[in-house]
Amino acid sequence: MGVRGLQGFVGSSCPHICTVVSFKELAEQHRSKCPGSTPTVVVDAMCCLRYWYTPDSWVCGGQWKEYFSVLRNFVRVFTAAGIQLVFFFDGMVERHKRDVWVKRRLRNSREVARIFHHIKSHREQPGRNMFFIPSGLAIFTRFALKALGQETLCSLQEADYEVAAYGLQHHCLGILGEDTDYLVYDTCPYFSISELCLDSLSTTMLCREKLCESLGLRLADLPLLACLLGTDVVPEGLFETFRYQCLSAYTSARENCGRNGSVILAVADHISKVLRLHQGEKKLEEMLPLGPNKALFYKGMTSYLLPGQTSPWISQKAKVIAPLDSQGASESSDPEPKPDVPVGSNPESEQDVLCTDLESKQESPMCADPESRQEDPTSMEPELKQQVALVSDPEILEVARARHVQAESYLVYNIMANGEIECSNTLEDALDQALPSQAFAYRPVRQRVYSLLLAGGHDGASSCPPVQEWFVYSGNPLRHPDLVRPLQVNIPGGPPSLKLLWLSQEPGAQAQRVDVLLACFDLSSSREELQAVESPFQALCCLLIYLFVQVDTLGLEDLHAFIAQALCLQGKSAGQLADLQLDHIDPRAVQLGSLLVRGLTMLVLVNSACGFPWRTSDFMPWNVFDGKLFHEKYLQSERGLSAEALVEQNRSWLTRFHQLKSVVCKACLREDRRVVSRRLRQPHHSGRWGRQGSGSHRTSSGHSRSGPGQHWRDQGPGNRQHESDPWRRHASSSGWST
Structure with a gap:
């Protein structure tokens, strides 16, 4: 540069x-x-x-x-x-x-x-x-x-x-x-x-x-x-x-x-x-x-x-x-x-x-x-051929390339062409063991996208090549990429082809795109509830359900803050948001804000991979998230303010608040995850689960012993390779999830 x-x-x-x-x-x-x-x-x-x-x-x-x-x-x-x-x-x-x-x-x-x-x-x-x-x-x-x-x-x-x-x-x-x-x-x-x-x-x-x-x-x-x-x-x-x-x-x-x-x-x-x-x-x-x-x-x-x-x-x-x-x-x-x-x-x-x-x-x-x-310049050609071989359909690869060039998609083309992606630094507190790095929190979503994009030329996700992930998280020295195996997208009859998802104009194709998108977040069972949610909150609810199922250290106060800020954002101008003053800055809220924004980028990836079933504008942050507004609502929620106060006494927003909260909590309960107040939990633990420890989980060969679909606490630092066993959510032994 x-x-x-x-x-x-x-x-x-x-x-x-x-x-x-x-x-x-x-x-x-x-x-x-x-x-x-x-x-x-x-x-x-x-x-x-x-x-x-x-x-x-x-x-x-x-x-x-x-x-x-x-x-x-x-x-x-x-x-x-x-x-x-x-x-x-x-x-x-x-x-x-x-x-x-x-x-x-x-x-x-x-x-x-x-x-x-x-x-x-x-x-x-x-x-x-x-x-x-x-x-x-x-x-x-x-x-x-x-x-x-x-x-x-x-x-x-x-x-x-x-x-x-x-x-x-x-x-x-x-x-x-x-x-x-x-x-x-x-x-x-x-x-x-x-x-x-x-x-x-x-x-x-x-x-x-x-x-x-x-x-x-x-x-x-x-x-x-x-x-x-x-x-x-x-x-x-x-x-x-x-x-x-x-x-x-x-x-x-x-x-x-x-x-x-x-x-x-x-x-x-x-x-x-x-x-x-x-x-x-x-x-x-x-x-x-x-x-x-x-x-x-x-x-x-x-x-x-x-x-x-x-x-x-x-x-x-x-x-x-x-x-x-x-x-x-x-x-x-x-x-x-x-x-x-x-x-x-x-x-x-x-x-x-x-x-x-x-x-x-x-x-x-x-x-x-x-x-x-x-590098010997003459040795690059076989490598290039190997990369292109990840996707056998040249028409689909060309569509992915064109969408990439026109800045319409995100990550899709390079997963298909090179099998390698990276993500830069996120504002994450390396000393806070209670929250996951976004690299781990959204890895199961990425794994299902890998399967969707790469399984066309292979016999299911189990035979897909691993994708090389260069993701920044605490404890990762970035000497090598993490080799991440795709996960099967669980849809009755299997996921449709990319030609159908990307090119079909047939009746019912759009419904299939939505099915695949929800399956990538493992939220197929929540389709009816999510369909009842109006834009732009449908995509936000999808993301919140996924996060609260995946991350069991999130509580009702966090959910209230996320929902309240999204609702109040609809009635505030850029000038009003600029004038907003915060009492203080909370490090946990900083990390939660970054975690949600990274989730919005995952929505862009999944929506791109599934043929754009949802409008991109629905999960653009200027429509659903403001960092300072979220921080204000987080501080208010932590102080125990009521829902009425969080939505600034707006009756219309209060009705929507309870509707969105109900959608998220019911969907989480269906996945054996009860969202409760953080104040009712045990004292904040001090690193019982080492999210990104010292790297001791590596074997001498550099490959991880752990599987792919683990709870984020089990995804140790620098996982070198993830096998293709189906992902299972694990209730925490702490008793925080029931």
């Missing part, structure tokens, strides 16, 4: 490459030059998430109605200026970038621990310096923008490549983002989202031509410079000695440049005065200490070449190494927003670094010596 040190260098040493521009003026110039053509800005949405999320409250689970209002205003301002926006989201984490992903997840886990420590110590939300984006922000932003009528696309590879290619191909006004890779790509102009003033529609344009002029380079040299400095493809440590040698030989000096800036100038000087001198006479690998890293280096170089572009530094033989593509990639279930590093910031504080230093290698065992992780 950028070139090491380049952002800071631009701000401190080359400020002249940054020019303030007006989008309105650029749009007018475009219309003058190209009458009839709509000026278009392509937006790297992952770079913009922190810019867009402006609500003051972020720790409670997300201020979704406020956030939707911000997005609507953002779109409105550009539309009023006659500018079309095209939004790209990361859809893949490519295999050669897994080390980077792991390092960031481990770092984020430490940040989450600090956040909970602050909450417990001060009973308040930390300052913005500890800001952590709400769970699911990237996922729900996709659907918010689509709801606002915007063209929204999900990448099949690293999004910055597709953004740069789209900008070049469609002659866009420019790219709006915050990633120094856009200074390296030879594409349309690059604009900074962090410098955008929405009122005036002005921002900073970073000119790659002026950057080249400052460095004495050509545009075609920038990919070489980037790879020698370090990128997400080429680890920084590969050329550390080489850069030191360049610096030692560099005779010029520039004031206020700093060591990182001097290194960049020295490497650029070496390219222009030494490498270019012998260009054409010697191969690049003869002039650089590539050693066994040649394939990785050329992969990094070609990753910057857009369709139709060539590089004078890459020979014809080296070009057989394809640019970044979707092979060996996995869909990012909750992609991390790209680091928002303002121009002029300290380069040492940049987050676009790889696992190359000693500390990083100690954090992540995956960050091994680059020489031990080289």
Whole structure:
């Protein structure tokens, strides 16, 4: 996600490459030059998430109605200026970038621990310096923008490549983002989202031509410079000695440049005065200490070449190494927003670094010596064939791919194409043993989805291959993925085919889609009660029933809070929610808010896999959940306030409150789960069930001894493989469930 040190260098040493521009003026110039053509800005949405999320409250689970209002205003301002926006989201984490992903997840886990420590110590939300984006922000932003009528696309590879290619191909006004890779790509102009003033529609344009002029380079040299400095493809440590040698030989000096800036100038000087001198006479690998890293280096170089572009530094033989593509990639279930590093910031504080230093290698065992992780480009083809073989029907796979690209589905395509998914950090308290990680709470749902998507070419779920899950939870060092076996979807006669679920227009197909969706949550017996619930509460009740059956430490107070906030949300504006003040912040409520929001993303997954039986808008958080409002209702419920008080004396809401509560409690009772007050239970236990203990459940082979359908307490850390025994719910030995 950028070139090491380049952002800071631009701000401190080359400020002249940054020019303030007006989008309105650029749009007018475009219309003058190209009458009839709509000026278009392509937006790297992952770079913009922190810019867009402006609500003051972020720790409670997300201020979704406020956030939707911000997005609507953002779109409105550009539309009023006659500018079309095209939004790209990361859809893949490519295999050669897994080390980077792991390092960031481990770092984020430490940040989450600090956040909970602050909450417990001060009973308040930390300052913005500890800001952590709400769970699911990237996922729900996709659907918010689509709801606002915007063209929204999900990448099949690293999004910055597709953004740069789209900008070049469609002659866009420019790219709006915050990633120094856009200074390296030879594409349309690059604009900074962090410098955008929405009122005036002005921002900073970073000119790659002026950057080249400052460095004495050509545009075609920038990919070489980037790879020698370090990128997400080429680890920084590969050329550390080489850069030191360049610096030692560099005779010029520039004031206020700093060591990182001097290194960049020295490497650029070496390219222009030494490498270019012998260009054409010697191969690049003869002039650089590539050693066994040649394939990785050329992969990094070609990753910057857009369709139709060539590089004078890459020979014809080296070009057989394809640019970044979707092979060996996995869909990012909750992609991390790209680091928002303002121009002029300290380069040492940049987050676009790889696992190359000693500390990083100690954090992540995956960050091994680059020489031990080289891939032979010719060996990738059989692997790709194996991945495609997970789903034998090319028509269905193509439908899944198209829905993925159009940002209509979530996770489905990559499960089918690669059998691998991941989920980033969630605000979960590692020290609270009474609540499960969302990774475990929703695993049975995912397992049934795996069976639904993969069993078509196999003899039932038992013969399906395991899916590799890279999920962040306490105690998981992320050295390897959890290998999770699919679970059979229990429907009389078996689940219908994906062709029927996805493509059929026959009468009764919609009813079958609903049947399969409920079966994925193991709630087929609750169909009648759920059908009686009006939108948008039907999906919410489905999720609450599942959660309260699965997690027996949830009590009536929690249920009251979830229902009351959903009802009261219908009558509150974004401004009213922004003005809401909380007495204090409760760490348990923080985790419950995140747990519910992750459940909403699971609804998106299941609804996508089942052919969209429910309207997506019914489980978008701005319609059913507000973090701060939930927190208020949680605190009120814990104090014992009545249902009338929780729904703010609204008679209509009170009637619905009792209806929804009855639906959830009756469905739970049918599953031998009685929802009772937490005040009537035993004292809060202190880790009797180690949700994510020390990893002692691993066998020497790295595989778990436990089965797949366990209660969350039995799902130990880093489960390596889950057998396909039917899932059984277990009543807790504590007596909390009856």
